[in-house]
Amino acid sequence: MNTERMRSLGEKxxxxxxxxxxxxxxxxxxxxxxxxxxxxxxxxVPAPKEFSEELCRLLAEENPVSVHGYTSAPGDFSARKAxxxxxxxxxxxxxxxxxxxxxxxxxxxxTISLSAVVNDGEEVIIFAPFFPEYPVFIETAGGKPISxxxxxxxxxxxxxxxxxxxxxxxxxxxxxxxxxPSGAVLSEECFEKLGKTLLEAEEKFGRKIYLxxxxxxxxxxxxxxxxxxxxxxxxxxxxxxxxxxSLSIPGERIGYILVSPxxxxxxxxxxxxxxxxxxxxxxxAPSLFQHMIPKCIKMTSDISVxxxxxxxxxxxxxxxxxxxxxxxxxxxxxxxxxxxxxxxxSEKAKKHEILIVPSDDFGMEGFVRISYCVPKEQIxxxxxxxxxxxxxxxx
Ligand code: PLP
Numbered sequence: 001m002n003t004e005r006m007r008s009l010g011e012k013x014x015x016x017x018x019x020x021x022x023x024x025x026x027x028x029x030x031x032x033x034x035x036x037x038x039x040x041x042x043x044x045v046p047a048p049k050e051f052s053e054e055l056c057r058l059l060a061e062e063n064p065v066s067v068h069g070y071t072s073a074p075g076d077f078s079a080r081k082a083x084x085x086x087x088x089x090x091x092x093x094x095x096x097x098x099x100x101x102x103x104x105x106x107x108x109x110x111t112i113s114l115s116a117v118v119n120d121g122e123e124v125i126i127f128a129p130f131f132p133e134y135p136v137f138i139e140t141a142g143g144k145p146i147s148x149x150x151x152x153x154x155x156x157x158x159x160x161x162x163x164x165x166x167x168x169x170x171x172x173x174x175x176x177x178x179x180x181p182s183g184a185v186l187s188e189e190c191f192e193k194l195g196k197t198l199l200e201a202e203e204k205f206g207r208k209i210y211l212x213x214x215x216x217x218x219x220x221x222x223x224x225x226x227x228x229x230x231x232x233x234x235x236x237x238x239x240x241x242x243x244x245x246s247l248s249i250p251g252e253r254i255g256y257i258l259v260s261p262x263x264x265x266x267x268x269x270x271x272x273x274x275x276x277x278x279x280x281x282x283x284x285a286p287s288l289f290q291h292m293i294p295k296c297i298k299m300t301s302d303i304s305v306x307x308x309x310x311x312x313x314x315x316x317x318x319x320x321x322x323x324x325x326x327x328x329x330x331x332x333x334x335x336x337x338x339x340x341x342x343x344x345x346s347e348k349a350k351k352h353e354i355l356i357v358p359s360d361d362f363g364m365e366g367f368v369r370i371s372y373c374v375p376k377e378q379i380x381x382x383x384x385x386x387x388x389x390x391x392x393x394x395x
Contacts, residue, residue, distance in 0.1 A: 009136065016040060019346075019355045026353065036382035037355045037374070041180060041331065043248035044373040045301045051247060054295045058288070067291055071284045073274060075102025075256070082294035083256060091229040099261055101273050102285035102293075104253035106216040107133065109240030112280060113257055114141035114172070116272035117210045117238070122171035127157060128363035129334065131180050131214070143171060147363045154325055155184035155334070159193055166197075168205040173198065177227065178217040181362050181369035182334040183310075183327020185221060188228045195233030202236070208265070211237045216255070219246035219300050221329040222307040235262035238269070243289075245331075248301040254289040306331045309372040313379050320387055321395030331373040334359070337366050338393040348392060352385040 016039050023037035058067060074080070080097035087095050103109045110133075118124060120142040126134045128147045135145040148165045151158045162173075175194070177186040186194075194211070202209050213230045218241065221227060231237045242255030257273055259266045284290075313333055314326050323336040335356075337345040342358035346368055349356050359367035372379065 005139075014132070015361050016357050019357060022350075023355050030353070033381065035353050035355070036378060036385060038370040038372065038382075039355045039357055041245075041371050041373060042250065043245055043301065043331075044375060045248055045303075045305045047248045048296075048299050048301055051249075051292070051296050051299055055288075055292060058291055058295070062291070067288055069287060071102075071287050071290055073277060073282075073284055075100065075285055076287075076290045076293075079290045079293035080256075082297045083258075086297045087229075087258075091232075093229060093231065094261065095258065096261070098270070099259050099266065101257040101259075101270070101277065102290055103240075103242075103255045103257055103277070104282060104285055105244055105250070105255040106214055106240050106242035107137075108253070108280075108282060108285075109242065109255050109257045110134075110174075110212065110214060111137050111140065112273055112276045112282070113210075113212050113238045113240060114138055114143060115276035115280060116269065117208075117212075118143040118171045121169070123165075123167070123169050124171060125162070125165050125173040126363070127175065129155075129179075129181050129359055129367070130174075130363050131176060132361045132363075134174060146170075149364065150182070150184075152364075155179060155182040156186060156190050157194060159197060162194075162197060163201075166201040166205075166209070168207065170201070170205070170209050172210040172212050174212045174214055175230075176214040176217075178220055178327075178329025179332075180217065180330055181332045181357075181359065181367075182325065183330045183332045184325065185225055185227060185328040191228045191230060191233040198234055198236070208236055210269075212240060213237060214240045216240075216242040216245050217330040220303055220306060220331060222303075222310060223328070225328045227329075231258075231260040231262060235260055235264070237263070238273075243296075246300045246303075247296065249289070252289050253286055254293075255285075305376070306373065309374070309376055309379055312376065313370065313372050316379075316383050317386060320390040322386075322390060331371060333370045333372060334367050335370060337368055338390075338395060340366060342366055342368055349389055352389050354382060354385055354389065 019039040027035045080100040084095040118141045124138045124143045138145040237260045239258040244250035346358040356368040
């Protein structure tokens with residue numbers, strides 16, 4: 001069964017990949033400037049100049065045996081210390097290096113955390129719309145993904161639906177704020193209520209229910225929005241972080257897991273994380289980028305570019321009659337499909353050379369995801385085609 005599952009996972013074509021490949025083919029046929037590819041979430045802003053300079057300096061000046069060598073499995077101590085100090089300064093928390101475990105990005109943080117807290121057959125709640133890899137990661141850890149719909153009016157948690165889904169077999173709940181694909185940022189009120197709901201469920205069912213907070217987009221928020229720090233609302237929290245998006249280095253594979261010291265059993269949880277990292281064969285996070293962490297802990301790439309893109313795209317599409325919740329973070333706009341079948345809408349958009357992802361793979365029907373991590377000119381040039389698409393639906 002396992003080999004079959006792996007084969008089918010390997011063979012299953014992702015809609016996003018298919019659109020991306022179609023886009024490349026189409027660009028070769030009609031010219032790159034005439035194809036508007038909004039399919040993929042690859043940061044379009046380069047890593048900061050200072051980051052590249054520090055990286056060159058590191059390679060030129062520091063001991064190569066140490067820079068490229070194995071580190072301890074949880075990660076280099078000075079890197080973990082730099083992260084803990086930075087978090088404590090920004091969020092008035094009390095983290096220490098021993099609460100941190102460095103990983104190969106948020107994906108690895110998630111697979112390790114799930115393996116550490118889910119027993120075979122236990123349930124993990126995810127909120128739709130969700131990152132399509134969640135069910136794959138949960139099932140690989142032996143768990144069962146349980147999809148709970150968000151409120152479609154604002155993509156905040158629907159507590160009625162959450163309470164219905166929680167039961168004695170629930171091992172964990174995954175949240176992702178700012179969200180891929182909706183761009184929604186969970187409010188402080190939502191965090192407070194979530195903490196209370198999960199604590200009550202732990203008492204009611206007499207078991208630990210872990211809150212796994214997937215945060216690769218934490219630094220990508222626009223305007224005055226502040227993201228609450230989740231450990232303040234619920235002790236049994238695991239944070240899965242990554243620099244893929246905030247520093248525009250997704251190919252370098254660097255992130256971390258943070259266990260909350262408020263959790264009375266955090267030491268045993270941390271041992272489980274170390275054990276899962278070992279069992280999954282991660283060995284250690286990329287050493288070169290571990291060495292970069294103390295140097296770049298305060299850097300981000302130029303996030304203002306995404307804020308501008310968001311404003312341009314949201315305002316323009318809303319002006320044409322498309323319906324969407326204005327995103328506060330990440331770099332995605334989640335637009336209501338003007339017809340019930342989002343796949344059909346995406347196909348019609350393709351005829352106007354616009355590539356957008358139908359929402360079905362995100363666990364929710366009737367929307368499309370538009371990734372606006374693209375050059376601003378692409379959005380500007382695509383607008384007449386979006387207008388024609390809107391006219392086709394008489395919006
Ligand atoms: N979680 C979400 C919601 C994502 O969108 C992504 C990547 O797009 C990941 C996790 C994986 O991120 P990483 O590149 O850090 O593994």
